[in-house]
Amino acid sequence: MQLQRIIININGFRKIIRFYSVIISSEHTYRVLISARNMIAVDSLDRAILTVLRESARAPFVEIAKRVDVTERTVRTRMKRMEEEGVVRGYTIREAGIGLTALVRIKVGSGTEIGTLAGEFTGWVGVECVYEISGDADLIAIVHVDDTVALRDLLDR
Structure with a gap:
């Protein structure tokens, strides 16, 4: 598991966000979190097939095969x-997608209202839910x- 520390400014306060990737990246394999107990391995060929399906969910297998060689x-x-x-x-990609599902731990700076910040985060596109937690971090999204x-674009907002 990869750990990245990202510093962003929200409402004028400096926040440190620790991001634990649920994806173990390599050239060929991406792991997608679909539940707390179940990980699915999706390789580059699967991603190519899914890309064709995104463009045309009803594409015949013969056409998909030609396009991904x-x-x-x-x-x-x-x-x-x-x-x-x-x-x-049903030949549609799951709502959670083949993209990246991540748990983002958020440490809130002193003087910042945690509930207000959590409410702001939940309005962001891509943020499914935000929980207030105890421990080193204050929130997890x-x-x-x-x-x-x-x-990175989401965290740089």
């Missing part, structure tokens, strides 16, 4: 596995974004 059988096998694992439901660049 594999056999139709490979596409069928991959699609069956992704359906069984819940990545694809679950966010869904397309990739690490989108996550």
Whole structure:
């Protein structure tokens, strides 16, 4: 698991956000959090297939195979596995997406109202929910974004 520390300014206060990636990145494998107990491995070929499906959810397997440069059988096998694992439901990508789902721990600076800040975060696109917690961090947010660049953009707001 990767740890990144990101410092952002919110309402004029400097905040330190610790981001624990739920994705273990490599060139070929991305792990997508779909529940607390279940991780799905999605490789670059799966992502290519899903990209074609995003453009045309009803594309025939033959067309998908041509566009990602594999056999139709490979596409069928991959699609069956992704359906069984819940990545694809009825040939639409799950709402949580194949992007990145991350837990963001937020330490609030002194003098900042935690509830107000949590309310502001929940209005941001990509933020699913925000919880007030005890310990080193004050809040934890679950966010869904397309990739690490989108996550950085969200945290840089």
